Amino acid sequence: MDGIILHWTAGADGVTPHEADSYNFLIGRDGTITPGKHAPEAQIPPLRKGSYAAHTLNANGNRIGVALDAMGDANERPFRAGRFPITELQLDVLVTFVADLCLKYRIPVTRRTVLSHAEVEPTLGIKQNGKWDISWLPGMDAPGDPVAVGDQLRARILAAMGQPAIGAAAFTPVLRRGSKGEAVRHLQELLTGQGHVLGKVDGDFGERTDAAVRILQKLEQLKPDGIVGKQTWAALNKGQ
Ligand SMILES: [Zn+2]
Incomplete structure (x- = not known):
């Protein structure tokens, strides 16, 4: 597994069938984790239509999609968090859950490997049609720079793993000749x-x-x- 992409559903509370089909995991505003229809292993290519979580345009292969089920009726500009804003509890659960996934699947926490949907275009260079999840976190007045927000999330994930945040890099899987990814x-x-x-x-x-x-x-x-x-x-x- 190469990475994890963090989303919000832009939905109301409650996992819909479409949401379950689109993400490998969903986290509710009450902190509940719901597995989607497709296990992370479904993201391993070859990807056949309908058999994996199509969470990110042209970037689903070997990447797990984790979504905060939140931000239904939110608006980017002018910014309005709407009736279903991300909660602090939800964010705490995201951080510890993603830390566990990184350990389980040996995914390093870097800008290229654990990133929000909003970072996919600037960091990986894969076009995403104006996606702004997750560029806003509770306590912010307005959406911020996606990579800066991503750095905050990564620092929290690393802390949850007991790893110091060293610049944009950290977490240390053992690699040797023949390793790939x-x-x-x-x-x-x-x-x-x-x-x-x-x-x-x-x-x-x-x-x-x-x-x-x-x-x-x-x-x-x-x-x-x-x-x-x-x-x-x-x-x-x-x-x-
Ligand atoms: Zn997304």
């Missing part, structure tokens, strides 16, 4: 950011990524075994 892509971006030459950032932990990791480990006086664990992640996140 967004966590590897994140690793490669950090390596590139530290001046290591990899070729391309492709999410595939191959020979060149392995060599760059071993060089970094030698420089940091770690065992140069090519296995990216806690200490290597810490070295990668230095200065972030």
